[in-house]
Amino acid sequence: MHASYYHKAHACIMVFDVQRKITYRNLSTWYAELREFRPEIPCIVVANKIDADRKMTQKSFNFAKKFSLPLYFVSAADGTNVVKLFSDAIRLAVSYKQNSRDFMDEVLQELENIDLKREEEEVEMPDKEQPGRHQSPPPS
Secondary structure, three states, X not given: OOHHHXXXXXXXXXXXXXXXXXXXXXXXXXXXHHHHHOOOOOEEEEEEOOOOOHHHHHOOOXXXXXXXXXXXXXXXXXXXXXXXXXXXXXXXXXXXXXXXXXXXXXHHHHHHHHHHHHHHHHHHOOOOOOOOOXXXXXXO
């Protein structure tokens, strides 16, 4: 993955396939990379494809415990817990965005405010010459 995947992220949902061990083993790599670029955002771990083997919901997955992350058992195929997962992820993301003390979030917010202010100024001056734009002389 690359830093751009995390740009402006306010939450992360890390999904592994309960039928493919390699996806579970990759969680450590994905999580380390996530924390390198977004050290504070909330993260949820998802065990997907429980419809294939409901016994997986009784299994303990140490990765989520090790990092004190919430673990959801879902089935994208039949919809089990999908709405709850996304509702909770959205709630966590909104809360994080409203209460973030992460330096990069503060910088990004300031940049966003500058862009919004510039857009507001452009809307306020629709008929006036805007900075950086040149009008053509009237035809003679």
